[in-house]
Amino acid sequence: MFGSIRWRITLPFAALIGLAILALGGYLTTIARSYLIQELQNDLFARAQLLAALLENQDFQVENAENLDAIARRWAQEQDLRITLIGLDGTVLGESDEERTLMENHAGRPEVREALETGQGRSIRFSSTLGFQTLYVALPVVQDGQTVGVVRLSMPLDQVQASVARLQQAIMIAAAVAAALAVLLADMISRRIVHPLRDLTAASRQIAAGDRFFPQVPARGDEVDDLARALNQMSVRLRGQIDALNAEREKLSTVLQQMESGVLMVNPQGRIELINRAAEQIFDLDAEAAMGRSLVETLRLYQIVDMWQKALRNNTTETQALDLLNQRKSLQVIATPLGGVLTGNILLIFQDLTRMRRLETIRRDFVSNISHELRTPLASLKALTETLLDGALEDPPAARRFLTRIETEVDSLSLMVQELLELTWIESGRVQFEFEPTSPEKLIRGAVERLQMQAERAGLEIEVHYPPDLPAVRADPPRMQQVVMNLLHNAIKFTPAGGKIVLFADPVEAGQMLFGVRDTGVGIPADDLPRIFERFYKADRARSGGGTGLGLAISKHLVEAHGGRIWVESTEGAGSTFYFVLPVSPAR
Numbered sequence: 001m002f003g004s005i006r007w008r009i010t011l012p013f014a015a016l017i018g019l020a021i022l023a024l025g026g027y028l029t030t031i032a033r034s035y036l037i038q039e040l041q042n043d044l045f046a047r048a049q050l051l052a053a054l055l056e057n058q059d060f061q062v063e064n065a066e067n068l069d070a071i072a073r074r075w076a077q078e079q080d081l082r083i084t085l086i087g088l089d090g091t092v093l094g095e096s097d098e099e100r101t102l103m104e105n106h107a108g109r110p111e112v113r114e115a116l117e118t119g120q121g122r123s124i125r126f127s128s129t130l131g132f133q134t135l136y137v138a139l140p141v142v143q144d145g146q147t148v149g150v151v152r153l154s155m156p157l158d159q160v161q162a163s164v165a166r167l168q169q170a171i172m173i174a175a176a177v178a179a180a181l182a183v184l185l186a187d188m189i190s191r192r193i194v195h196p197l198r199d200l201t202a203a204s205r206q207i208a209a210g211d212r213f214f215p216q217v218p219a220r221g222d223e224v225d226d227l228a229r230a231l232n233q234m235s236v237r238l239r240g241q242i243d244a245l246n247a248e249r250e251k252l253s254t255v256l257q258q259m260e261s262g263v264l265m266v267n268p269q270g271r272i273e274l275i276n277r278a279a280e281q282i283f284d285l286d287a288e289a290a291m292g293r294s295l296v297e298t299l300r301l302y303q304i305v306d307m308w309q310k311a312l313r314n315n316t317t318e319t320q321a322l323d324l325l326n327q328r329k330s331l332q333v334i335a336t337p338l339g340g341v342l343t344g345n346i347l348l349i350f351q352d353l354t355r356m357r358r359l360e361t362i363r364r365d366f367v368s369n370i371s372h373e374l375r376t377p378l379a380s381l382k383a384l385t386e387t388l389l390d391g392a393l394e395d396p397p398a399a400r401r402f403l404t405r406i407e408t409e410v411d412s413l414s415l416m417v418q419e420l421l422e423l424t425w426i427e428s429g430r431v432q433f434e435f436e437p438t439s440p441e442k443l444i445r446g447a448v449e450r451l452q453m454q455a456e457r458a459g460l461e462i463e464v465h466y467p468p469d470l471p472a473v474r475a476d477p478p479r480m481q482q483v484v485m486n487l488l489h490n491a492i493k494f495t496p497a498g499g500k501i502v503l504f505a506d507p508v509e510a511g512q513m514l515f516g517v518r519d520t521g522v523g524i525p526a527d528d529l530p531r532i533f534e535r536f537y538k539a540d541r542a543r544s545g546g547g548t549g550l551g552l553a554i555s556k557h558l559v560e561a562h563g564g565r566i567w568v569e570s571t572e573g574a575g576s577t578f579y580f581v582l583p584v585s586p587a588r
Helices: 005-054 062-079 110-118 158-208 223-258 277-283 295-299 302-314 354-389 396-427 440-457 477-493 526-531 540-545 551-561
Strands: 082-087 092-095 121-127 132-143 146-156 262-266 272-275 318-324 329-337 346-352 436-438 461-465 473-475 500-507 512-519 565-571 575-583
Touching: 005 132, 005 146, 005 158, 062 082, 062 092, 110 121, 110 132, 110 146, 132 158, 262 277, 277 346, 295 302, 302 318, 302 329, 302 346, 329 354, 354 396, 436 440, 436 477, 440 461, 440 473, 440 477, 440 500, 440 512, 473 477, 473 575, 477 500, 477 512, 477 551, 477 575, 551 565, 551 575
Parallel strands: 461 500
Antiparallel strands: 082 092, 082 146, 121 132, 132 146, 262 272, 262 346, 318 329, 329 346, 436 473, 500 512, 512 575, 565 575
């Protein structure tokens, strides 16, 4: 009913009169409220000046807080006000209405800051305790020319609000009466105008329902016919333009959603107007929830907000690299001002550099580690060859001893190159695994048999524990035996003579077999545990034990290639236990 032309004529008249009265009433109530508050404020300042003068002889320190608290309560009873005495550092030294010791620091209160900066301060805030707004005034307390604190007075504005409410009620009644009279007058005029347009209104609804062409209306030979023809032509043109715009929008939406870079468009008010799928994934957002929300509230990253503000303020493209430590991501952020109909909007593009940074870190660590590992054998080879060239060749026994050491260093370099190539092939996925049902006993016994003599020479005892009739695991036997040998070799290397090494296997949760190698060796420092499976990484205790530092890295990749996982538990000085799990081979 209210959408008809009749009411479109009637209601504006009523609204115009009503709004004029409301505007006048709003102006009057604002003036009245301001006047009442100003009078109340002047009165509070006068009282505050009197109290500040009475405090000139009081010790304004925490040690005198109990006395100041008593003074505040006594004055509050006399003045029927809330009084707060505040030190220069914001500490509440006296309070009339609340427990002083439980109150927070007041250095950040606007009236306190303003009083210390300009000589007097005021603010109006809503009080959740009282349920309405409260006026605060504050003056500095000066002793011997030095400001020692602040005295603050506050009074609720309930009386002011009550007076303003009465005035507003009277204005609302007058506006309602005037609007009712305006409705009656405007209705009489609109009835004569609306009738010829009803048929045209019905036809217009058909366009709103989606008809491509404007329906014909009875000919009257007046302006209504002209309007009908014009609307029909407009409908045809608009439909064509809408179809073209929808097609373009679909193209742009498809391209935007398929982009690997995250995209946000932020309007001048800082609210998100556009977001693509990549941005949702980068920041773990929901597009529907993020649309229309502020950039600050949605991302909570001040660096991005600063870039948006700079791009908006300077109308220049801003670029910055950003590390999201909590998400372990590295981003390249570009903030670009838009033009045309989108002037004032800023397009934020987020390029995910996490993988590139990670690869760069791996490359840098690899170069550093392999340089460190090659330095020692190369330096030893150079020293040995220089010794031979300096005359050791003339002494056959010494020459033979040096050549033997050279052969040992060359073997060490060859082993490092071999293991490095093997690790590279495994990481790149070019190793062909031949999986077959394999007995856990075979994996454990094979490794023990090959390293039993080495353990005996080191004065160590090896024990093997596993229950009978273990199910077979799905594994490439030579590769998984290499893992067990690597773990057993490490246990032998770092367990002092007289120690014991235990190899065990046991089914755990459904479909998995747990393997373990436990030693009574020197253990691994807690700081080294997270990095023990990195290539070339050695704990300090391992630096003197030789080895390439690739064995555990190879073991980790082999276990993971089998669909398992590997980990270690260790206490420094009390030994270590390396665990890994493999999937059980499905029954045939």
